């Protein structure tokens with residue numbers, strides 16, 4: 001991708017103004033898989049080019065539960081990192097507790113108000129002040145499938161949820177693992193998120209998981225969503241509980257499993273594995289959810305630091321500045337499988353799945369079908385999100401729970417968590 005002259009000048013400015021006060025930045029995150037590490041190394045390199053050093057605090061575990069637990073204990077004991085990967089309303093929760101620092105001076109200097117998409121700005125702010133910086137937009141409602149397996153089993157690509165469910169026994173009969181699932185609560189939630197978006201549609205999805213409307217939560221459509229989840233859950237194998245999302249992707253690459261339901265960090269993994277995207281392993285919109293775009297914005301929240309040294313504070317600002325530079329946006333997102341935040345980027349180097357995500361994202365904005373992911377903590381508070389996730393996981397692994405009971409549990413759990 002080409003870099004505009006203006007962008008180059010901003011980067012040179014950053015390099016010169018910030019290298020004078022070198023220090024260390026400590027960054028807490030859960031990016032430990034192949035593509036994630038490749039993407040993060042782009043940020044680390046750009047920080048180190050300014051003369052600062054990078055202290056990596058990587059806590060494994062897709063979805064970030066373990067990382068956020070470590071973050072909580074560090075922050076309450078007065079030892080927060082420089083910045084941490086925190087998303088959605090959780091940013092507000094941290095800011096409300098007084099842990100986050102204002103980034104308004106950088107935001108003003110670098111015109112974040114102009115650069116950031118409208119719907120992302122309020123997520124990054126607390127009481128009108130910027131406290132976090134977004135790095136990308138991931139899409140959740142994807143289905144990854146091995147085209148070679150579908151060809152071999154003579155199954156056409158499913159165009160709706162019923163066709164998808166009907167394909168599962170056929171894939172199994174052809175000798176393949178139908179779904180490469182990861183039995184972890186956050187991945188269970190992603191499975192149900194795509195199903196519910198398909199069954200409810202974008203509008204009712206928002207009413208259920210953003211507005212938490214009890215009528216929609218307990219509606220026949222929601223009962224139907226659980227029925228579809230039950231049908232799919234019958235094809236989750238026992239080994240799923242020992243499998244990371246990355247190992248699931250490997251099963252697709254190795255022609256062992258037919259599909260994976262997961263966000264487009266899978267594209268980052270495929271690229272790292274030197275797979276050409278959308279050829280053997282294809283990305284299709286989760287059947288029945290076409291047109292809707294469930295977004296997940298990775299962002300770094302910045303902490304008030306114990307140290308009063310100006311070097312430390314300057315290093316923190318340098319990190320915040322770099323994240324929205326065109327170079328970082330280009331290099332990071334090319335490896336992460338996500339869309340850049342900056343809309344003016346050259347699209348010619350996007351891989352096939354990111355190109356499709358980009359087109360769908362633009363259309364969803366126009367159609368008002370852009371929805372925040374609840375599974376990945378963009379739609380509600382962390383308390384409500386955990387309550388929803390618990391109901392989903394217990395339903396998947398306890399086959400005695402009926403669809404109707406699950407819906408009652410969902411409504412009650414959400415009510416209690418609000």
Ligand code: BGC
Nearest residue numbers: 036062063064265296298376
């Ligand atoms: C993050 C992604 C990450 C995925 C798997 C999600 O919570 O938003 O950036 O790749 O977890 O680790």
